[in-house]
Amino acid sequence: MSSTTPSVWKQPAQVWAVAFACVVAFMGIGLVDPILPAIANSLKATPVETELLFTSYLVVTGLAMLVTSWISSRIGAKATLLVGLGLIVVFSLLCALSGSVDAVIGFRAGWGLGNALFISTALATIVGAASGGSSAAIILYEAALGLGIAVGPLLGGILGEASWRGPFFGVVVLMAIAFVAVLVLLRGPSPARTPIPFSAPFRALGNPALAVLAATALFYNIGFFTLLAFSPFPLGFGAMGIGLTFFGWGVGLAITSVWVAPILLRRMRLTSVLLLALPLLAIDLLVAALAVNSPAALVACIVVGGLVLGVVNTALTEAVMEATDLPRSVASSAYSAVRFLGGAVAPPLAAFLWHAAGAGVPYVVAGVSVLIAAACIVLGRRTLAHVDSAHPDAADEGAAVLVGDAT
Known part of the structure; x- marks a missing residue:
């Protein structure tokens, strides 16, 4: 391999500023995980009420994703990123100061709005500014996602030992740092803005390939x-x-999304990678259902699940970026909206099924849902044929920039 091959790790300062902010934003997804039981105890909330901390966050994130491309095309990427980060700072502070579970649920919804503005714009910003092409950008974005998801639960656990409010205060500090980093380092002339119609993400879901991937992501999430x-x-x-436990889960997700997925995608069709990984995830969830009364076995299932999730995340992200000729921000917003809405259903449904039928049942339902996601790929494989045929070049590029000039 040529020594001049660009490395995914050699990026402009503005890319690293956005990537760092991505890490912190994704930390917010798993941050509340370790403190869910503590919140339930301290605020006298039921498990279903506690799980609504995820649902309010994900519902608003998903719905707001449908308008983020419309907003960013008018005020610019930097302003959209800063508004998103600012909202996260404000609402995470309000969560930390809350005195009831209803208040935390409501403020998590505001946090979700900021998250939507930031995340959908961040991917497009990194893709546009990163050196090494779109595959390098996607690898970097997935690395930020994996690191954030890994560190979030660990930080939540450390700060949550003192108080359930601690993780929220931690996010305030880190997001404020990210805000300053984006404000200072994301420089340069703004590209000419072409206003995107409000209806663009809604119409994008009418694209057959994007619709198949969105349906897959809905059930997968x-x-x-x-x-x-x-x-x-x-x-x-x-x-x-x-x-x-979830630090191990997140590390596994990061490793496979950054290193394993590109290798698989270079050797297999993109849809084949998904049809390998999704059934493996379903099997892992069904094993978790059987092992739910053994903490050690359940920990193993969680970590193994993280390893598989990393592959699926990267493959789906690559597929969405290649599925249509729509602007990346529009395709990403439309796909992400459906994906997050699928995730919003899971937490309260799982808590309800737990109390209604036992702790193993939520994992069975989750496993069946992932199999439905795999069925979406099988049924839509012909629709995704152009993604498979176009993907080898992108996968080769991704593998090349990943190792950079190490060879």
């Missing part, structure tokens, strides 16, 4: 968030134990 949001309850650990 039910499995994802059952594993993430429900598992702290049957584990029965304290905040630190839950944090360490």
Whole structure:
């Protein structure tokens, strides 16, 4: 390989500023995981009410995703990023100061609005500014996602040992740092803005390939968030134990999304990778259902699940970026809206099924949902044929920039 091959890790300062902010934003997804039991105890909330902390966040994130491209095309990427980060700072502070579970649920919804503005714009910003092409940008974005999801529960566990309010105060500080980093480092002339119609993301879902991928993500995310949001309850650990468990989960996700997925995508069709990983995830969830009364076995299932999730996340992100000729921000917003709405269903549904039928049932439902996601790929494979045929070049590029000039 040529020594001049660009490395995914050699990026402009503005890319690293946005990537750092991405890490912190994704930390917010798993941050509350270790403190869910503590919140339930301290605020006298039921598990279903506690799981609504995820649902309010994800519902608003998903719905807001449908308008983020319309907003960013008018005020610019930097302003959209800063508004999103500012909202997260404000609402995470309000969460920390709340005195009831209803207040935390409501403020998490505001947090979700900021998250939507930031995340959908961040991916487009990194893709536009990163050196090494779109595959390098996607790898970097997935690395930020994996690191954020890994560190979030660990930080939540550490700060949650003192108080359930601690993780929220931690996010305030980190997001304020991210705000300053984006404000100072995201420089340069703004590209000419072409206003995107308000209806663009809605019409984008009429694209057959994007519709197949969105449906896949809808059912896949039910499995994802059952594993993430429900598992702290049957584990029965304290905040630190839950944090360490999901740190291992997040590390596994980061490793496979950054290193394993590009290797698989270079050797297999993109849809083949999904049809390998999704059934494996379903099997892992069904094993978790059987092992739910053994904390050690459940921890193993959670970590293994993280390894598989990393592959699916990267493959789906690559597929969405290549599925249509729509602007990336429009395709990403439309797809992400459906994806987050799927995740919003899982936490309260899992808590309800737990009390109605036992702790193993939520994992069974999650496993079946992931199999439905795989069925979406099977039924839509012909629709995704152009993604498979176009993908080898992108996968080769991704693999090349990943190793950079190490060879």
